[in-house]
Amino acid sequence: MNADLVQKAQHGDQKAFGLLARACGDRLFGIANRIIRDLDRSEDAVQQALVTAWRELPRLRDPERFDAWIDRVLVHACYVEARRLRQWNSNIRILHIDGPLAPDDTGAVADRDELERGFRRLPPDQRAILVLRHYLGLQPAEIAVTLGIPDGTARSRLHYAHRALRAALDAAERPIAVGEEPRR
Amino acid sequence: MTTQLEIERALDGLLGPGTDELPDRVLDAAMAAIATTPQRRSFVPTRRFSLMSTGWKLVAATLAALVVVVAGVALVGRPSGPNVGGASPSPSTPAASGAASASASVGPSASASRSPSQLASIAPSSSAAPGSAFAPGPVAAGTWHTPIFRPTVVLTMPDGWTRTREDRELFGLRLGKADLAFTHTAPSLALDVVHRTNQADPDDPTPVTLGAYTGFQTALTVPGRATMYFDEGSRAYDTSVGDSLKTWVVDVDGRPLSIYLSGPTADVQAALPAAEAILATLGMP
Numbered sequence: 001m002n003a004d005l006v007q008k009a010q011h012g013d014q015k016a017f018g019l020l021a022r023a024c025g026d027r028l029f030g031i032a033n034r035i036i037r038d039l040d041r042s043e044d045a046v047q048q049a050l051v052t053a054w055r056e057l058p059r060l061r062d063p064e065r066f067d068a069w070i071d072r073v074l075v076h077a078c079y080v081e082a083r084r085l086r087q088w089n090s091n092i093r094i095l096h097i098d099g100p101l102a103p104d105d106t107g108a109v110a111d112r113d114e115l116e117r118g119f120r121r122l123p124p125d126q127r128a129i130l131v132l133r134h135y136l137g138l139q140p141a142e143i144a145v146t147l148g149i150p151d152g153t154a155r156s157r158l159h160y161a162h163r164a165l166r167a168a169l170d171a172a173e174r175p176i177a178v179g180e181e182p183r184r
Numbered sequence: 185m186t187t188q189l190e191i192e193r194a195l196d197g198l199l200g201p202g203t204d205e206l207p208d209r210v211l212d213a214a215m216a217a218i219a220t221t222p223q224r225r226s227f228v229p230t231r232r233f234s235l236m237s238t239g240w241k242l243v244a245a246t247l248a249a250l251v252v253v254v255a256g257v258a259l260v261g262r263p264s265g266p267n268v269g270g271a272s273p274s275p276s277t278p279a280a281s282g283a284a285s286a287s288a289s290v291g292p293s294a295s296a297s298r299s300p301s302q303l304a305s306i307a308p309s310s311s312a313a314p315g316s317a318f319a320p321g322p323v324a325a326g327t328w329h330t331p332i333f334r335p336t337v338v339l340t341m342p343d344g345w346t347r348t349r350e351d352r353e354l355f356g357l358r359l360g361k362a363d364l365a366f367t368h369t370a371p372s373l374a375l376d377v378v379h380r381t382n383q384a385d386p387d388d389p390t391p392v393t394l395g396a397y398t399g400f401q402t403a404l405t406v407p408g409r410a411t412m413y414f415d416e417g418s419r420a421y422d423t424s425v426g427d428s429l430k431t432w433v434v435d436v437d438g439r440p441l442s443i444y445l446s447g448p449t450a451d452v453q454a455a456l457p458a459a460e461a462i463l464a465t466l467g468m469p
Contacts, residue, residue: 014215025211030202055223055224058223115198116198134196166191
């Protein structure tokens with residue numbers, strides 16, 4: 001990241017910020033899309049993150065840490081979008097309560113679908129930490145810096161995210177007995 | 185039993201690098217919003233200031249004090265109550281002449297309370313839109329349209345409301361201490377700020393129809409003090425403890441029109457039935 005560009009943008013240079021945004025746009029979109037799992041909402045999250053980043057940029061103390069800082073701004077934007085998506089989804093479920101039933105979950109499902117489903121069931125903060133780990137390849141200490149949380153919290157969230165996902169996959173592997181409700 | 189290694193590999197496959205390309209339109213939209221979004225001041229004093237000579241520091245401090253005094257005087261001179269669109273410019277006077285139509289657009293109860301300068305800023309009616317053009321000050325019962333705000337909004341108003349602000353991006357009405365503001369903002373931005381500041385979530389959105397337009401509505405009571413940004417950061421509304429915010433967002437040809445009723449909870453509750461009745465008449469010719 002070009003610290004000169006960051007400093008120019010901090011002093012109101014919109015062209016410099018445009019170059020920064022273009023340079024990190026694809027990465028931000030990749031992060032958002034992996035956390036939110038919805039293209040439109042991911043675009044919204046990136047757009048809002050860029051606007052927020054522009055507004056707050058003068059408060060960034062170390063221009064060298066722009067990348068980690070804007071990743072954090074984006075993750076917070078993703079939390080908001082994920083929450084909004086959940087609210088809309090719950091609303092849609094209410095509206096379609098008399099509609100067709102959901103497909104039969106007891107049939108064979110590809111591993112990737114199970115993984116996708118299990119991942120979507122995770123709360124946004126756990127999804128975010130998995131994305132930073134497996135998409136950006138960050139170590140727990142780097143994740144902690146990016147998210148602005150203590151190292152121990154990052155490690156524990158990562159642990160619980162993996163455990164929750166494993167539990168979801170193991171539950172999906174179990175044959176479902178007649179009359180038994182699928183576990184959530 | 186799924187092993188940790190299997191989970192790690194599966195996640196690498198699910199979340200690993202792929203072809204992610206941010207569409208140009210997203211970047212363009214963000215840059216367009218940024219063009220009108222002021223940056224916040226840094227918390228940290230700039231190094232430049234520490235390198236100033238004492239004389240220049242004195243000049244800078246004097247100028248800063250002057251700005252504070254001017255801002256204070258301006259603030260004291262403004263009416264009390266929630267400040268929707270505090271940073272907005274005052275409505276500009278349209279170029280078209282229209283003294284006759286301007287006077288026709290002012291309700292009987294309004295003209296008596298207006299200053300000459302306010303009367304001078306009244307916009308002429310638009311021949312394309314039904315009703316009279318909203319003008320600064322009290323609004324008489326009847327059908328009115330926005331002469332400056334776009335898209336042109338047509339509303340059937342009862343007595344008692346005041347038109348507080350209008351430009352192309354913001355149109356404001358007030359009843360008591362409750363503000364009814366029309367903007368084009370993504371409401372998620374305002375709600376995001378409230379959430380981050382107060383850890384407060386709005387109610388789940390529910391579908392709504394305003395006139396011929398569909399969208400959703402939601403509400404929020406602010407548990408703490410916050411600043412919400414209605415125009416991607418350029419217009420701020422400082423909330424107080426216990427303020428309420430009722431939001432409607434409708435789709436107008438693919439673009440959101442956001443409407444906020446905000447202010448002290450009691451005032452918002454009192455104004456809500458009237459606001460809903462007004463919004464039920466929403467039209468955009």
